[in-house]
Amino acid sequence: MKKRWWHNSVAYQVYPKSFLDTNNDGIGDLRGITEKLDYLHELGIDVLWISPFFKSPMKDNGYDISDYKEIDPIFGTMRDFDEMLEKANQLGIRILVDLVVNHTSDEHDWFEESRQSKDNPKRDWYIWKDGKQPNNWRSCFGGSVWEYDEKTDSSYFHYFHKGQPCLNWENKEVRDTIFEMINWWLDKGIGGFRVDAIEVIKKTRLDENFEVDAADGLASAYPGCRLVKGIELFLSEMAEKTFNQYDIMTIAEADIRIEDQELWTGPNGFFDMAFQFKSSKLDTELGFWHRPRTFDLLEYKEAIASEQYPLNDQTWAAVWLENHDVPRSITKYLGNDSPLEAHKMLGASYFFLRGTPFIYQGQEIGMRNIRYSSIVQYDDIASIDQYDRAIEEGYTNEQALGFVYNRSRDNTRYPMQWDNSKNYGFSKTDPWLEINTEFPEITVENALKDQSSLLYFYKDMISLRKSEEFKELFSYGTFEMILDKDPSIFAYLRIYDDKKVLVINNFTDRLVLLNLDYKVNKVLLNNIENDDININEIRPYQSLVLDVE
Numbered sequence: 001m002k003k004r005w006w007h008n009s010v011a012y013q014v015y016p017k018s019f020l021d022t023n024n025d026g027i028g029d030l031r032g033i034t035e036k037l038d039y040l041h042e043l044g045i046d047v048l049w050i051s052p053f054f055k056s057p058m059k060d061n062g063y064d065i066s067d068y069k070e071i072d073p074i075f076g077t078m079r080d081f082d083e084m085l086e087k088a089n090q091l092g093i094r095i096l097v098d099l100v101v102n103h104t105s106d107e108h109d110w111f112e113e114s115r116q117s118k119d120n121p122k123r124d125w126y127i128w129k130d131g132k133q134p135n136n137w138r139s140c141f142g143g144s145v146w147e148y149d150e151k152t153d154s155s156y157f158h159y160f161h162k163g164q165p166c167l168n169w170e171n172k173e174v175r176d177t178i179f180e181m182i183n184w185w186l187d188k189g190i191g192g193f194r195v196d197a198i199e200v201i202k203k204t205r206l207d208e209n210f211e212v213d214a215a216d217g218l219a220s221a222y223p224g225c226r227l228v229k230g231i232e233l234f235l236s237e238m239a240e241k242t243f244n245q246y247d248i249m250t251i252a253e254a255d256i257r258i259e260d261q262e263l264w265t266g267p268n269g270f271f272d273m274a275f276q277f278k279s280s281k282l283d284t285e286l287g288f289w290h291r292p293r294t295f296d297l298l299e300y301k302e303a304i305a306s307e308q309y310p311l312n313d314q315t316w317a318a319v320w321l322e323n324h325d326v327p328r329s330i331t332k333y334l335g336n337d338s339p340l341e342a343h344k345m346l347g348a349s350y351f352f353l354r355g356t357p358f359i360y361q362g363q364e365i366g367m368r369n370i371r372y373s374s375i376v377q378y379d380d381i382a383s384i385d386q387y388d389r390a391i392e393e394g395y396t397n398e399q400a401l402g403f404v405y406n407r408s409r410d411n412t413r414y415p416m417q418w419d420n421s422k423n424y425g426f427s428k429t430d431p432w433l434e435i436n437t438e439f440p441e442i443t444v445e446n447a448l449k450d451q452s453s454l455l456y457f458y459k460d461m462i463s464l465r466k467s468e469e470f471k472e473l474f475s476y477g478t479f480e481m482i483l484d485k486d487p488s489i490f491a492y493l494r495i496y497d498d499k500k501v502l503v504i505n506n507f508t509d510r511l512v513l514l515n516l517d518y519k520v521n522k523v524l525l526n527n528i529e530n531d532d533i534n535i536n537e538i539r540p541y542q543s544l545v546l547d548v549e
């Protein structure tokens, strides 16, 4: 496999609104990121994905862009960006920008023009149909995918919020304009892109109604938008005209089909890797938060294996536990009262999988979900929609809030907990989204003072992944799950040449006896201190990373 600079990288995601506020307006900013680059460097991070910071009316917190080449004033200026980029590059941290090109904001000039008249030159840049509701599809954040516009007696298509009209990728001018914008950012010297919602850029069956699947009388739009045949033409054109001209790293947000791994991430693939959801979406039925499902380790392992096994020496993956769209992993998989060992174990369970590991801000100190007492305290449009939907389906306010607590995107969007001062050092003024007062002891400051903290464990995991002795194995080694039918243990081997590493994780609070036959050469990591390890007696929540034969 051709070696790439990011093969041994560990990446970190920043949600800029909630990371660090340096001008005390209650909103995080680019200077805040620059200020914390040393912290990230110290942790061992060398790739930084930053969620959108472009000009935006913020209906979906920046995932609704009104100007791709401007920084939104709440985050700072282009000069702040350039300074951040320069300092990051000096530290050996490559910056990845969030590329949101399925849609723009409805306040983007292109859309303002498009809605003017049926014969406007930009009319075809978006998806318009005559009349009020050309089909019964539901948008991601609730309601119809169609928004009626009186001016021309027609409706535009929005897969996400009505403030996020979908671009028409069938239009060559649209594609060329996007490609020019991509290259404009790449020429600034960024390290690459995380590519938002790219699996839904092509639409089909727009004239069809789908079978109603909920009380709102609508049907999910996903089958008409996800990985529609022909999308590969758009993606290969994009790769050819933009990404392939630069030595960068790209990650598609896409639940690619198992058989398409090579097509998407192989040597001539559209991207370098993808963020997939097979294991993360198991907690609800069809994405309805009021239809929760209980965690089942066997099912979880199966989902992970289904993403890991198709990988070969030509393809790559991104591995992750948290991002800005999902709840906190400790709350989700272990419960808030679980012990520190369990949090370390959860980290180790994904960190040594095949692919590039991503850490989401605050994950490294064990931040948990946030409990707001009323729906009005939430900012996230998905939370508000899912709350309304639960009420519509007959649940009480308490029940609906319970669903939102488990699933809200605000769980990972409330302010980062840096230190023990006011607002955890995030801002000197009231933050845009209320802080979490339930876990005041969880701060970076406290974690740095305690060598046994989760933060130091993450640091150890990063060092191990990058160590001279094991970096080839963790980058290029094969994946093999063992004990796949064991309901308590999640264990796998990574194998490279004559080297073998075994990762064993006990997901329960009980001692688990095994019958393994490996000779342990060296203990590379153990989340339980001063423990005489026995490979066949795995302590409650124990995690072992072992050099074996």
Ligand code: BGC
Pocket (backbone or CB within 6 Å): 060, 063, 064, 100, 160, 196, 197, 253, 324, 325
């Ligand atoms: C992003 C979300 C966003 C959506 C629309 C996603 O997949 O991660 O945060 O709401 O795309 O842009």
